[in-house]
Amino acid sequence: MKQTVRTRIAPSPTGFLHLGTARTALFSWAYARHHGGEFVLRIEDTDVARSTQESVEQILQAMRWLGLDYDEGPVYQMRRLDRYREVVDQMLAAGTAYRCYCTPQELDEMREAQRARGEKTRYDGRWRPAPGKTLPPVPEGVAPAIRFCNPLDGVVTWDDLVKGPISIANREIDDLIIVRPDGVPTYNFAVVIDDWDMRISHVFRGDEHVNNTPWQINIFNALGAPLPLFGHVPVILGDDGQKLSKRRGAVSVTAYEEAGYLPEAMVNYLARLGWSHGDDELFSRRELVEWFDGQHLSKSPAQWDPAKLSWVNAHYIKQADNERLSRLVVAQLSARGIAAEESELLLRRVALFKDRCATTAELADWLAMYYADVKATEADAAQLTEAARPVLRELAQTLSGLAAWDKAAISQALKQALAAHGLKMPQLAIPLRVAVCGRAQTPSVDAVLELFPKEIVVNRLRNL
Structure with missing residues (x-):
């Protein structure tokens, strides 16, 4: 029978879900969906001192926002301690694991001596049982760690889905600790038991785990x-050419949500970081699932490009439904302490400005002028010359008397002001924009003013 494809993502809740893990989650999800398989979410929370519930909630929120639905989970490692103990007991009985009573001080002294001799630092096997070997006496009051009996010779080889064949000699790795003295399993052990129990068929992860893989294969x-x-998959590099990580440079996935990016844009952009389908730059989630067969994954690091992400996001904002954008803008404005409600007028404002915006935060920047007082920059405020102010105050009087408040009527009022004062349109429109909108550049000024309540426009011009 053909094996069901089962992939997983297993973030550690010691911080936010960063971009590299999000991309790995996306690849794992897309591969499972492409093959009609299953995707599992596992929370690797054995780092008890640093794991937090807040981080768990942030991870779950990021997964929801990206639309990475999972078929099983979240599975928490700390709820599986009995299972890990069961396997460890079996390994101790089988002789594939043993108790090590080395103290932290002894291990430090061991490594220092190896460095002094110019050797690679590694566990020297002093507690590893062997025929004819006499082990040290068990010290009192020392809780043992459990170590894996790694093969002493031979080579670990696997055909990596991204990198191709990889071989690492067993003499290059030592007997790693699989259970700490406090009884909590280490990453390399727990991940094997989890992947085994959860019938994981394909593991996509960052290439920082390449060196862990021989140990894990040997435990399997x-x-x-x-x-x-x-x-x-290779790392993602930041603008400075250094690896993005939780501790260096990576912004959380949810921070991009808060900054006004759309999930479909983030999914599209993340997918292209280290994977390609011909020259396609823009594609839907459905197309990603259809195309992502595990091929065409790059062996080279990907470069995070904020400008490219903004370009992708701008594309999706242009395509987005105005009602959806309205809800997002209301939330953006609310976060700034500006009250706004969804309405037909807001829909029209969104429609007018969305083509100019790369994020919903930028869209909210534009639309804030309709709900709150405006303040021009020093450069833009310079356009409000003493010559322009009386013309604008006169225009305020004309606008206040308009029977209809629409684009046509406003346009006619502007033409009258131009004719009365012998001005060109920029000479009137630019200071008018600054006075009402707080900025010198906007879409067509009559279209912008039409979407204000007439009273606000008139008052802002009168109060120059």
Whole structure:
């Protein structure tokens, strides 16, 4: 029988879901959906000191926002401690794991001595059982760690879904700790048991895990468990050419939501960071699932490009339904302490300005002038010359008397003012924009003014 494709994402709740993990989640989700398989969310919370519920909630929110629905989970590792103990007991009995009573001080001294001899630092196997070997006496009051009996010779080889064949000699790795003295399993052990129990068939993850993979393959083999296929995707580099990470440079996924990016734009952009489908730059979620077969993943690091993301987001904002954008703008304005309600007028304002915007935050920047007082920059305020002010006050009187408040009537009023004072349109329109909108550049000024209540326009011109 053909195996069901099952992928997973397993973030650690020690901080926000950063962009690299989000991309890995997207690849894993898309691969499972492409093959009609299943996608699992696992929370790797064994770092008890640093894991927080706030981080868990942020991870779940980021997954919801990106639309990465999962078929199983969230599964929490700390709720599976009994299962890990069960497997460890089996390994101790089988001789594939052993107790190590080294104290932290002894391990430090071991590494210092190795450095002094110019050797690679590694555990020296002093507590590893072997035929004819006498182990040190068990010290009193020292809780043991459990170490894995890594094979002493041979080579670990796997055909990576991204990088191709990789081989690492067992002599290059040592007997890693699989359970800490406090009884909590380490990453390399728990991840194997989880992937085994959850029948994970394909593991996509960052290439910082390449060095962990030999240990994990050896543990799988020691347990007689089926191996998943591994695909290690290269890192994402920031503007400075350094790796994005939780601790360096990466902004959380939810921060992009708050900054006014659309989830479909983020999904589109993240997918193109290290994967391609011909020359296609813009594609739907449906097309991503249709195309993402695990091929065409780049072996080279991807470069995070904020300008490219903004371009992609601007595309999706232009396509977005005005009612949806209105809801997002109301939320953006509310976050700034500006009250606005969804209305037919707001829909018209959104329609007028959205083609100029790369984010809903920028759209809210434009529309804030309809709901709150405006203040021009020093450069724009310079357009309100002493010569322009009396013309604008006179225009205020004309506008206040208009029977109809629409684009045609406003346009006619502007033409009358131009004729009366012998002005060109820029000589009137620019200071008019500054006075009413707080900025010198806007769409057609009559179209912009039409969407204000007449009283606001008149009052802003009279109060120059």
